[in-house]
Amino acid sequence: MRYWINELWRLGYLLFGLGAMGLLLGEFFGSLFAGLGWGVAAGLGLYVFLHLRHVRLLYIWLLRHPREAPPPGTGVWGDLFDRLYSYQKAQSQLQQRLRDILRRIQDSCEAMRDSVVMLDPQGDLDWWNSAASEMLGLKADHDRGQPLTNYLRDPRFIDYFEAGDYREPLLLPSPIHDNRMLQFQLTLYGDNERLVMARDITRLHQLEMMRRDFVANVSHELRTPLTVLAGYLETYSDNADMLPERWQRGFNQMQAQTTRMQNLVEDLLLLSRLEIDTPDADSDPVDVPALLESIVxxxxxxxxxxxTLLLEVDEPRRLLANTKEIRSAISNLAFNAVRYTPAGSTIVLRWKSWHDGAAIEVEDDGEGFDPVHIPRLTERFYRIDKGRSAATGGTGLGLAIVKHVMLRHGAKLDIVSRPGKGARFRCAFPLSRLQVSPLSGTDDL
Known part of the structure; x- marks a missing residue:
C-alpha cells in the first residue's frame, strides 16, 4: 500500500508541476485555461510514458535475460522488479531441489536389483530402471509411451492389472526368460498412476518346488509301509483275545498312531497336488445344498x-467348481468345528448370497479363539493349542487345504472369531463361479 501511495503522490507532483508550468505559459500567451489543460495532458503523457518504459524493460528482462538481475526501476516498478526477482530465485532454488531429489530417486532406483517401472494414468510406460530392461526386455529408444500390457501379455497379468486389487503379489515367468520366475507388485499413487516392481525369485521358487516334490515323494513312499503296518495291526486286533493281555494296549496305541499317520500322509499328498496341479478349466455345476447335507x-x-448341526440355504444358484476339492475343503471346516467345540454347541453350515457372489459358511458358538492367530491359521501344522489339537487327532493341514482350494477357485477364505464368541469361516465365491440355475427340491435341515 505504501508504494501505491507514493505512486499517487508522484502522479500528483507531475500534474501539479506541469500544470503550473502550463499556467505560466498560458498567462504569458494570454490563454489561462488552455495552458492549464496542456500542462495536465503533458503530465499524464509523461506518466504513461514512464510506465510504458518500465513495461518494456520488464518484457525484455523476462524474454531475454530471465536469470540475470532485474533492470533498475523507480517507484512501484522498482519494488515489482525486486519481488519478481526474489520469487524467481526462490522458484529456481525449489526446482533445483526437486531436480536433485528426482535425480537421487532415479539413481537409487538404478542401483536396485529389482525392476522398477513407472506408468502414467493411462497405463503407458513412463520410466524404468536398467533392471527392468534386463528382466522385462524394455528398450528406452522406442518403448516409452507404449502400454505395459503390450510387453506383459500373460492373461494372468492383464487380469491382475485391470482388477486394481494389488494387495497380493503376482508370480509369473519372465516374458524374455522362461526359466526365471518374477514376483510382480503394483502400487497405485497420484492421479491413477502405477508403480510396478518385479523381483527375481527364481531361486526361492526352485527351493519351494524342491520342498513340494520332497514332501510329495516322501508322503508317497510312506504310503506302502503304513498300509502294510495298518493291515497287520488290524489282523492282530481282530485276534486280540489270542494275544497276551499286556500286548493289547500297545497294539491299540500302534493302531491309533498308524491311522493318524495315514491321515497325515493323505493330507500331505492332497496338499501337494493342490499346489502343483493347475486348476481345471472346466468345472461342474455343484449342487451345494446336497453337498452340504452330505457333509452335515x-x-x-x-x-x-x-x-447340534444345522443347515441353512437361501441361495438358489449352483457353484461351478471341482466337487471333490470343495467337499474336502468344507469337510475340513465342519470336522474342525466338531473337534474343537465343546459338547452342547451349535454348528451351522450355510449357503447364502454374499455381495455379488455367494458364500459357504461354517459357524459355531463354541469357545472361539484370539484373533491374533487368524493370519497364521492357514499355515501348515500351525496349532492354536498344541495339546488340545494333538488330542483331537487332527493333522494340522486342514485349513491349509481349505486355503489352496479357495485359491484354485478364485475364492477367499475369511475367518472371524473372538474368545467366548465362537468362530465363523466364510468361503466367498465370485459371481463368475455361479450358475444361474434354480435348485429344485432343496430342503433345509
Whole structure:
C-alpha cells in the first residue's frame, strides 16, 4: 500500500508541476485555461510514458535475460522488479531441489536389483530402471509411451492389472526368460498412476518346488509301509483275545498312531497336488445344498450327538467348481468345528448370497479363539493349542487345504472369531463361479 501511495503522490507532483508550468505559459500567451489543460495532458503523457518504459524493460528482462538481475526501476516498478526477482530465485532454488531429489530417486532406483517401472494414468510406460530392461526386455529408444500390457501379455497379468486389487503379489515367468520366475507388485499413487516392481525369485521358487516334490515323494513312499503296518495291526486286533493281555494296549496305541499317520500322509499328498496341479478349466455345476447335507451327516457321525448341526440355504444358484476339492475343503471346516467345540454347541453350515457372489459358511458358538492367530491359521501344522489339537487327532493341514482350494477357485477364505464368541469361516465365491440355475427340491435341515 505504501508504494501505491507514493505512486499517487508522484502522479500528483507531475500534474501539479506541469500544470503550473502550463499556467505560466498560458498567462504569458494570454490563454489561462488552455495552458492549464496542456500542462495536465503533458503530465499524464509523461506518466504513461514512464510506465510504458518500465513495461518494456520488464518484457525484455523476462524474454531475454530471465536469470540475470532485474533492470533498475523507480517507484512501484522498482519494488515489482525486486519481488519478481526474489520469487524467481526462490522458484529456481525449489526446482533445483526437486531436480536433485528426482535425480537421487532415479539413481537409487538404478542401483536396485529389482525392476522398477513407472506408468502414467493411462497405463503407458513412463520410466524404468536398467533392471527392468534386463528382466522385462524394455528398450528406452522406442518403448516409452507404449502400454505395459503390450510387453506383459500373460492373461494372468492383464487380469491382475485391470482388477486394481494389488494387495497380493503376482508370480509369473519372465516374458524374455522362461526359466526365471518374477514376483510382480503394483502400487497405485497420484492421479491413477502405477508403480510396478518385479523381483527375481527364481531361486526361492526352485527351493519351494524342491520342498513340494520332497514332501510329495516322501508322503508317497510312506504310503506302502503304513498300509502294510495298518493291515497287520488290524489282523492282530481282530485276534486280540489270542494275544497276551499286556500286548493289547500297545497294539491299540500302534493302531491309533498308524491311522493318524495315514491321515497325515493323505493330507500331505492332497496338499501337494493342490499346489502343483493347475486348476481345471472346466468345472461342474455343484449342487451345494446336497453337498452340504452330505457333509452335515458325516459331521453328525463324527460328533456322536455332542453338538447340534444345522443347515441353512437361501441361495438358489449352483457353484461351478471341482466337487471333490470343495467337499474336502468344507469337510475340513465342519470336522474342525466338531473337534474343537465343546459338547452342547451349535454348528451351522450355510449357503447364502454374499455381495455379488455367494458364500459357504461354517459357524459355531463354541469357545472361539484370539484373533491374533487368524493370519497364521492357514499355515501348515500351525496349532492354536498344541495339546488340545494333538488330542483331537487332527493333522494340522486342514485349513491349509481349505486355503489352496479357495485359491484354485478364485475364492477367499475369511475367518472371524473372538474368545467366548465362537468362530465363523466364510468361503466367498465370485459371481463368475455361479450358475444361474434354480435348485429344485432343496430342503433345509
Amino acid at each position: 451327516e458325516d459331521a453328525r457321525g463324527l460328533s456322536g450327538g455332542r453338538q
